[in-house]
Amino acid sequence: MCHISGMYTQGLDTPGRDCGPSPDTAALEARFQQRVDADEKIEPKDWMPAGYRQTLIRQISQHAHSEIVGMLPEGNWITRAPSLRRKVVLIAKVQDEGGHGMYLYSAAETLGISRARMLEQLLAGTAKYSSIFNYPTLTWADVGAIGWLVDGAAIMNQIPLCRCSYGPYARAMVRICKEESFHQRQGFEIMLSLSRGSAGQRAMAQDALNRWWWPSIMMFGPSDGQSKHTEQSMRWKIKRFTNDELRQRFIDTTVPQAQFLGLLVPDPKLRWNEGTRHYEFGEIDWQEFQSVLKGNGPCNRERLEARRNAHDRGTWVREAAAAHALKQQARAQSARRTKDSEEAA
Amino acid sequence: MNNPVSQDQDWPLFEVFIRSRAGLEHKHVGSLHAADAQMAVEHARDVYTRRQEGVSIWVVRSSDITASDPAEADALFEPARDKIYRHPTFYAIPDEVKNL
Numbered sequence: 001m002c003h004i005s006g007m008y009t010q011g012l013d014t015p016g017r018d019c020g021p022s023p024d025t026a027a028l029e030a031r032f033q034q035r036v037d038a039d040e041k042i043e044p045k046d047w048m049p050a051g052y053r054q055t056l057i058r059q060i061s062q063h064a065h066s067e068i069v070g071m072l073p074e075g076n077w078i079t080r081a082p083s084l085r086r087k088v089v090l091i092a093k094v095q096d097e098g099g100h101g102m103y104l105y106s107a108a109e110t111l112g113i114s115r116a117r118m119l120e121q122l123l124a125g126t127a128k129y130s131s132i133f134n135y136p137t138l139t140w141a142d143v144g145a146i147g148w149l150v151d152g153a154a155i156m157n158q159i160p161l162c163r164c165s166y167g168p169y170a171r172a173m174v175r176i177c178k179e180e181s182f183h184q185r186q187g188f189e190i191m192l193s194l195s196r197g198s199a200g201q202r203a204m205a206q207d208a209l210n211r212w213w214w215p216s217i218m219m220f221g222p223s224d225g226q227s228k229h230t231e232q233s234m235r236w237k238i239k240r241f242t243n244d245e246l247r248q249r250f251i252d253t254t255v256p257q258a259q260f261l262g263l264l265v266p267d268p269k270l271r272w273n274e275g276t277r278h279y280e281f282g283e284i285d286w287q288e289f290q291s292v293l294k295g296n297g298p299c300n301r302e303r304l305e306a307r308r309n310a311h312d313r314g315t316w317v318r319e320a321a322a323a324h325a326l327k328q329q330a331r332a333q334s335a336r337r338t339k340d341s342e343e344a345a
Numbered sequence: 346m347n348n349p350v351s352q353d354q355d356w357p358l359f360e361v362f363i364r365s366r367a368g369l370e371h372k373h374v375g376s377l378h379a380a381d382a383q384m385a386v387e388h389a390r391d392v393y394t395r396r397q398e399g400v401s402i403w404v405v406r407s408s409d410i411t412a413s414d415p416a417e418a419d420a421l422f423e424p425a426r427d428k429i430y431r432h433p434t435f436y437a438i439p440d441e442v443k444n445l
Contacts, residue, residue, distance in 0.1 A: 106376045116355045325381035
């Protein structure tokens with residue numbers, strides 16, 4: 001008999017614990033892979049290999065951190081949005097990113113890591129997040145470019161994750177993908193307005209595309225040959241397509257959109273290949289990618305500093321809320337005791 | 346960082362259930378941390394109903410939920426598997442008989 005103290009989705013008790021006689025790990029792993037191959041979903045309390053759990057914790061927490069840090073570059077423009085309409089839209093979008101971070105932290109917690117631990121890793125600078133958010137938002141057009149390109153690339157990455165083998169992650173992604181679609185469209189709409197505007201506005205849109213294009217296509221991660229996690233992740237059905245496949249798909253769908261805007265994609269080697277029905281594109285500067293990832297991007301320090309400040313400045317709120325909860329609890333208990341003794345008398 | 350985060354600083358975990366509209370049941374949508382149940386309802390409003398997903402919210406502390414064990418799923422659910430006579434399709438009724 002095995003004592004169940006936890007919860008069927010989120011409140012994890014001891015992960016992967018065994019009840020009764022345990023078959024050896026190899027047999028468990030084989031059974032696990034069979035379930036994955038049969039497209040069964042894996043749920044928090046099911047047995048899973050330690051590597052599967054670790055891979056998911058890493059991927060989901062990085063994803064959550066990206067949503068949270070991703071609020072910063074766009075938040076930078078909330079007070080300077082060019083109209084009330086643009087402002088309410090941007091606030092709603094940034095709030096969505098915060099919400100996405102919350103869904104994802106919850107999903108990661110089902111694997112046995114605490115929220116506090118993930119936050120600690122982010123604030124200490126030991127956790128990674130998408131390096132795209134270490135670039136600055138210099139003009140209003142950057143807000144458009146982020147929605148169109150960065151959210152566009154994110155959607156391309158995330159749609160296959162809705163079918164990920166891990167149930168809580170897949171469910172979070174379904175919710176997120178539904179919401180991201182508005183993000184991308186509002187971004188494209190900003191770019192469209194600018195590209196149909198004055199010469200200065202068109203130049204601003206082109207400049208934003210120039211600066212965001214390469215970082216956006218780097219978002220899909222290293223080329224397949226260099227990606228150390230891809231093969232195993234695909235076997236576990238955490239990943240459904242390789243980085244290069246998704247990148248190609250993004251380029252193929254986005255280049256015609258840029259053409260519609262009348263903007264020039266900043267890649268002299270970009271050309272349509274009629275034979276493959278795909279765009280060919282130039283060499284990606286992986287040195288830049290690695291350097292930004294290692295902390296040397298234009299805004300790495302600023303982003304972490306902003307998160308640390310937010311955490312520190314929120315301390316008194318968290319403490320007050322916890323004290324309030326304790327006081328309410330004590331009041332409720334003493335009210336119950338009074339009522340009980342009155343009834344007894 | 347003046348306030349290092351430690352494991353025990355997490356607020357309690359709550360599971361969130363949303364009724365999407367009157368007439369439907371509350372459905373589990375996810376979880377969140379909150380200092381107390383009232384705050385959990387308020388946070389659930391912001392995290393899970395930004396697009397009119399609900400008309401009512403339930404929250405319950407995750408630690409108050411007792412769940413079945415996946416390892417015992419067969420023992421629990423297997424017995425219902427061969428009882429196909431519990432389904433209407435088990436019974437062959439001639440086509441000319443109506444309203445059955």
